[in-house]
Amino acid sequence: MIMKLLIKALIKYVIALVIVGMLLFLPAGTFNYLNAWLFIDLLFIPMFVLGTILYIKAPSLLEKRLNAKEEENTQKAVVALSGALLILEFILAGLDFRWGWSKMPFWLIIVAAVLFLVFYVMYALIMKENAYLSRKVEVQENQKVIDTGFYRLVRHPMYAVSLLMFLLIPVILGSWWSLVCFFPYSLVIVMRIKNEEKVLEANLLGYLEYKQRVKYRLIPFIW
Numbered sequence: 324m325i326m327k328l329l330i331k332a333l334i335k336y337v338i339a340l341v342i343v344g345m346l347l348f349l350p351a352g353t354f355n356y357l358n359a360w361l362f363i364d365l366l367f368i369p370m371f372v373l374g375t376i377l378y379i380k381a382p383s384l385l386e387k388r389l390n391a392k393e394e395e396n397t398q399k400a401v402v403a404l405s406g407a408l409l410i411l412e413f414i415l416a417g418l419d420f421r422w423g424w425s426k427m428p429f430w431l432i433i434v435a436a437v438l439f440l441v442f443y444v445m446y447a448l449i450m451k452e453n454a455y456l457s458r459k460v461e462v463q464e465n466q467k468v469i470d471t472g473f474y475r476l477v478r479h480p481m482y483a484v485s486l487l488m489f490l491l492i493p494v495i496l497g498s499w500w501s502l503v504c505f506f507p508y509s510l511v512i513v514m515r516i517k518n519e520e521k522v523l524e525a526n527l528l529g530y531l532e533y534k535q536r537v538k539y540r541l542i543p544f545i546w
Contacts, residue, residue: 332385343413356417356420359496405512409508412501427498431494443488486509
């Protein structure tokens with residue numbers, strides 16, 4: 324069973340690496356797209372490290388993260404939209420590089436790269452805090468409300484961090500134009516959160532009380 328999980332994880336990792344590379348380098352028309360190589364390193368090296376740690380320490384959580392098949396129609400639509408926006412973001416960045424539409428300051432790219440790693444660490448800490456984190460919306464057997472760590476600040480810290488990382492991707496890739504994908508992606512995340520909260524309210528014991536204690540979904544003092 325453990326070996327099957329390892330093979331599944333490696334296959335998905337390689338497929339993701341190939342797809343991201345194609346979506347960036349084909350529109351760019353060259354492999355000499357240094358921003359793309361920087362982003363791939365920032366994304367896939369920590370992903371490999373985190374996946375290895377999960378495989379050794381928490382294989383059940385790794386299996387949940389690999390299972391991304393949604394069952395609800397609303398969430399299927401959300402996953403499809405978010406995936407399409409991510410693809411569009413990569414393609415626009417590649418075309419931007421090919422045609423030289425953007426002039427991104429080097430210092431801003433470096434700042435974005437550092438912040439991306441910081442948020443990746445936060446992402447890992449949130450996963451450590453919540454062993455029930457799945458990539459699909461569901462309430463698992465014997466699931467409990469998590470109200471420690473980042474969950475004391477907002478009810479959906481994973482989405483908050485993911486949104487910030489999505490915002491940084493165009494900057495790392497050196498493309499102002501691909502930032503146009505951020506606003507619709509934010510709306511998709513809002514849709515996902517609202518639907519997920521309905522599921523949690525109906526099926527997770529103690530979630531309504533948790534909502535009363537932690538008022539904000541995504542951004543403290545805002546929403």
